[in-house]
Amino acid sequence: MDKGFAIQFAGSFAAVALLVALAAWAKIAKPMSPLSEARARALFADEFPGKALDGLWVTNDGRGALARSGASALVLCEVGDGYAARHIPWAQAVAASFRDGVLKLDLADVSAPRARLAFDSWPPAGAA
């Protein structure tokens, strides 16, 4: 690594730190409010077009939701000021670990390995 590149890299590193600090100061992320059922439905419709929802459960903190669509569980969780969604077999969602009010789902996906959803109880009555 030559000296010129090292200087350029150090300058760029400082610039990155400055820009990140500026972005944090500006507070211009997308406004996020806890999910409502209607908003969760709209997000599921965007993520899984054409899938009918047989049941929908929004988390206690409004930061995620889980829906049943036939044999699938559709999972939505907050990431930053956006959302990530995946689907897993419903039976797997029902059997997932639930402890201290947190449902831990193995999404079996390298780009979104796990989801943690806050519910009062799991599985919901009559949904298994």
Place this chain on the structure above:
Amino acid sequence: MDLLHAPFDPVALAVPFFVLTIILEIALTRFKAVKAHYETKDTMASLAMGLGSSVAGLLTGGAAFAATVWVWQHRVFDIPMTALWAWVAIFFLEDLTYYWFHRLSHERRFWWAAHVNHHSSQHYNLSTALRQTWTGGLAGTWALWLPLAFLGFPPAMLAIQKGVSLVYQFWIHTEAIRRMPRWFEAVFNTPSHHRVHHARNPRYLDSNYAGILIIWDRLFGTFQPELDEERPRYGIVKNLNNFNILRVAFHEWAGIAKDLAGSRSLREVAGYLFGPPGWSPDGSRDTSATLKVQWEAEQAAKKTDIAA
């Protein structure tokens, strides 16, 4: 004139401009003069990817440069770096090469794995432009430019034009500019065209691969205008659920490795490597094509409901 080494690097020269315009976009957004969104962790991931790509480029750039020089030493023509016609020719030919590189990088999984990080932000702002690949050199897409060296364009000329293209594409990563004048939108890649390219709405998938000139998309049937009634939703079909930079850089490669480990035939190996992103032997996963079909069916059903 040194035909091997570019006398200047357009990208290095443009770095101060990149920094200043990001500051400007953030400041104007803060004071509500333009529309943009910056999420801190997302911005950090994008800029760290940009910083890391400059290091990754050092590691693989040598091989690409050596290959380019070797091919150029076996060139068909001697193209002078001082002739205006040569610069006009390389402007169009490099941009055409970029179009096919970019199309390949979206439509075949092996190369998508190197490019996906540029699309994994759910934001579309100037920092997204710097969310560059760490693995592009390893994916070997630089080989697509070798025919230009074989034709006789000097390596220095190629390096400058590739840099110019990259710098041009920086400013189009913004929501602050709605539309450019009609004549400009007709010929050049613009913020509007490129917003469509970064969108994950089924209607917008796999379109607008242009670098500088949008004419290639119009010519090869991949052009899709931005529609006022359908706002782009940014990101990838299956968004990441955290901002871990290693996951941003390597998740699709890890996904390929996992799929290859479970492959049962050469057909499956080929499909997982070189099929479209989302390909699976049983068709249980979604590709851009299947998502578009589902979306079209849904639109048709809605129209039928309205008519009824």
